[in-house]
Amino acid sequence: MSKSLFRRKSLVKILADVQSGFSDSEHSGTHLKKELRVKDLTLMGIAAVVGAGIFSTIGTASFNGGPGVTILFILTAITCGFSALCYAEFASRIPVAGSAYTYAYASFGELIAWIIGWDLLMEYAIGNIAVAISWSEYFVNLLEGFHIHMPRYLTMDYFSAFKGSEAVQQLTASGKLVEITERMKAEALAWNTAPGIGGIKLIANLPALVIVVLITYLVYIGIRETKKVTNAMVLLKVGVVIAVIALGFFYVTPANWHPFMPNGFSGVMKGVSGVFFAYIGFDAISTTAEECENPQRDLPKGMIYSLIICTVLYILIALVLTGMVNYKELQVGDPLAFVFARVGLTNISYVISISAVIATASVLLIFQMGQPRIWMSMSRDGLLPKAFSRIHPKYQTPSFATIVTGFVVAIPALFMNLTEVTDLTSIGTLFAFVLVCGGVLLLPKTVAVKGKFSIPYINAKWIVPVLFVAGMAFFWKPMTGMFAEENSHEKFPFMLFILLTAAIAVLSFVKNLSLIPVLGLLSCFYLMTELGYTNWLRFLIWLLIGLVIYFTYGYKNSKLGKETA
Numbered sequence: 001m002s003k004s005l006f007r008r009k010s011l012v013k014i015l016a017d018v019q020s021g022f023s024d025s026e027h028s029g030t031h032l033k034k035e036l037r038v039k040d041l042t043l044m045g046i047a048a049v050v051g052a053g054i055f056s057t058i059g060t061a062s063f064n065g066g067p068g069v070t071i072l073f074i075l076t077a078i079t080c081g082f083s084a085l086c087y088a089e090f091a092s093r094i095p096v097a098g099s100a101y102t103y104a105y106a107s108f109g110e111l112i113a114w115i116i117g118w119d120l121l122m123e124y125a126i127g128n129i130a131v132a133i134s135w136s137e138y139f140v141n142l143l144e145g146f147h148i149h150m151p152r153y154l155t156m157d158y159f160s161a162f163k164g165s166e167a168v169q170q171l172t173a174s175g176k177l178v179e180i181t182e183r184m185k186a187e188a189l190a191w192n193t194a195p196g197i198g199g200i201k202l203i204a205n206l207p208a209l210v211i212v213v214l215i216t217y218l219v220y221i222g223i224r225e226t227k228k229v230t231n232a233m234v235l236l237k238v239g240v241v242i243a244v245i246a247l248g249f250f251y252v253t254p255a256n257w258h259p260f261m262p263n264g265f266s267g268v269m270k271g272v273s274g275v276f277f278a279y280i281g282f283d284a285i286s287t288t289a290e291e292c293e294n295p296q297r298d299l300p301k302g303m304i305y306s307l308i309i310c311t312v313l314y315i316l317i318a319l320v321l322t323g324m325v326n327y328k329e330l331q332v333g334d335p336l337a338f339v340f341a342r343v344g345l346t347n348i349s350y351v352i353s354i355s356a357v358i359a360t361a362s363v364l365l366i367f368q369m370g371q372p373r374i375w376m377s378m379s380r381d382g383l384l385p386k387a388f389s390r391i392h393p394k395y396q397t398p399s400f401a402t403i404v405t406g407f408v409v410a411i412p413a414l415f416m417n418l419t420e421v422t423d424l425t426s427i428g429t430l431f432a433f434v435l436v437c438g439g440v441l442l443l444p445k446t447v448a449v450k451g452k453f454s455i456p457y458i459n460a461k462w463i464v465p466v467l468f469v470a471g472m473a474f475f476w477k478p479m480t481g482m483f484a485e486e487n488s489h490e491k492f493p494f495m496l497f498i499l500l501t502a503a504i505a506v507l508s509f510v511k512n513l514s515l516i517p518v519l520g521l522l523s524c525f526y527l528m529t530e531l532g533y534t535n536w537l538r539f540l541i542w543l544l545i546g547l548v549i550y551f552t553y554g555y556k557n558s559k560l561g562k563e564t565a
Contacts, residue, residue: 004110005111005555006109008108008110009113009560036292037298038298041298042306044302045281045305045307045310046306047362049281049306050234050237054241058321059330061270062335063329065327067256067319067327069268069275071268072269073318077279077307077308077314080282081304082517082519082520083524084282084300084303084304085520086440086516087283088303088453089453090286090439091299093443094107100120101113101374102377104116104117104439110555110558111550112435114550114554117378117383118542118543118549119432119435122542123429125409126412126425128367128409129416131364132205132409134360135357137332140207141350145346145353151190152187153191153194153202153203153204155205157205161188161201165188167180167187168184168188169188208413209410209414212368212409212410212413213406213410215361216403220392221395236359240351241313247340248321251324251343252324253323254323257322262327272426279310281367282306282307283303286299286303300453321336325338334353336349336356340352368406373398375388376401382558382559383553388401426531430531434525437518438517440514441517455516455517459512460514460515461508465508468502468505471501490532500522
């Protein structure tokens with residue numbers, strides 16, 4: 001039983017499947033064209049990263065951390081950098097079009113591959129829900145510019161409207177009218193004007209539903225993102241961001257940068273999900289390995305270059321946003337448009353809204369194409385029903401999986417809150433990164449080959465144990481005090497981090513582990529602990545559901561299992 005759970009899919013079989021088009025890239029009966037170089041990969045990385053994050057979640061992160069959120073961007077970029085190197089190591093060992101699911105199946109076996117695949121399904125689906133919600137806010141702002149006013153109760157989720165109405169009532173009753181934000185007013189208006197049946201209000205995010213339906217239709221009929229379209233999309237996004245930075249610089253009030261960390265370091269770390277969500281997508285480059293002229297050499301460069309460029313842009317945009325207005329005003333879904341409207345440049349805010357509508361829709365398209373192909377890949381391995389690998393005879397797309405993906409994203413987008421979905425997306429992605437970094441540590445050591453990328457080996461034998469002991473000594477009092485609090489059970493994720501760090505420190509000393517994957521694993525797991533106890537519970541429930549499906553269906557129907565038998 002234990003051996004069969006970790007049965008591996010050989011590299012020979014993966015290559016044979018790719019020849020037949022059976023991979024988690026786009027379906028193709030022939031070889032994919034090798035036309036991507038470092039420049040193209042870098043632009044693809046920027047296309048994936050500069051999306052809903054920079055146009056939406058950066059606002060909430062700035063609200064929580066103030067100008068100090070720039071520190072979090074740097075920390076997150078370093079963490080993603082470690083993970084990028086680990087993805088690149090896999091790409092050099094298994095240079096086929098695949099995601100972490102494919103790598104895991106070849107390296108660690110079926111159960112871990114299922115866990116990563118199931119985890120990626122959540123990342124893609126919930127990530128797209130967040131993008132759809134963000135798109136909705138920019139689209140509504142755009143309509144306002146043309147004097148088209150949608151009813152507020154058709155532009156947001158039920159929970160936000162309810163909480164906003166409550167907050168306005170409480171602040172009004174206590175005479176704190178100054179603290180009522182424009183966002184709260186809009187939410188209260190939605191709640192108060194919404195029609196209802198009995199005691200239930202009819203409140204839903206209609207634009208989010210519409211864009212998901214349209215994008216799903218485009219994906220269904222076979223729309224493909226080409227190199228030229230991707231490059232044009234990047235130029236549009238980066239052009240708008242640079243223009244915002246350049247123009248916004250003249251409206252910066254340095255006094256808004258003080259205090260730099262108004263809520264302390266803990267306040268800065270509250271923005272983890274929003275900031276990390278902004279970086280999600282760079283790992284999508286790893287799925288283009290078959291289309292690279294030299295994947296072993298170019299993939300690592302593309303990942304790192306795109307991360308560096310996006311980090312610089314994010315830091316500059318965060319400084320401009322928090323400099324133009326007080327950080328307390330930035331808890332909005334469209335922060336870039338909001339700050340320019342706030343300083344009186346309404347026309348600029350409409351230009352940003354148009355750009356954001358196009359940019360976020362293109363991100364939605366990219367990831368809405370990706371998720372059905374993960375369903376398809378897992379189905380072709382026998383881990384999901386055959387219907388998910390059904391290919392449309394005319395459009396040559398995974399038709400059933402695409403339709404299911406549309407429903408999975410569209411319905412929650414009607415009713416869910418932006419913060420909730422970004423938290424879940426971030427914890428899912430971080431978990432995948434943890435497994436990828438940990439997986440590199442389990443790969444057999446090979447001699448460096450010219451033209452192939454391998455992570456520079458730095459012996460962690462002494463470094464990690466020393467860092468662990470120093471960290472425990474320095475943070476001993478805060479840690480013990482943390483567990484003495486009333487809700488100490490909510491510190492369970494952090495306790496897991498301490499235990500994991502201790503175990504890794506021992507293994508580093510005994511096994512001479514490589515430092516970079518170790519730092520990647522630990523930094524990603526630490527960021528997971530900052531996402532809150534509730535998100536951990538939701539995430540664990542999701543994984544539990546996945547394991548139930550695997551053991552009741554996937555394990556019995558696995559093609560690899562049947563071949564082995």
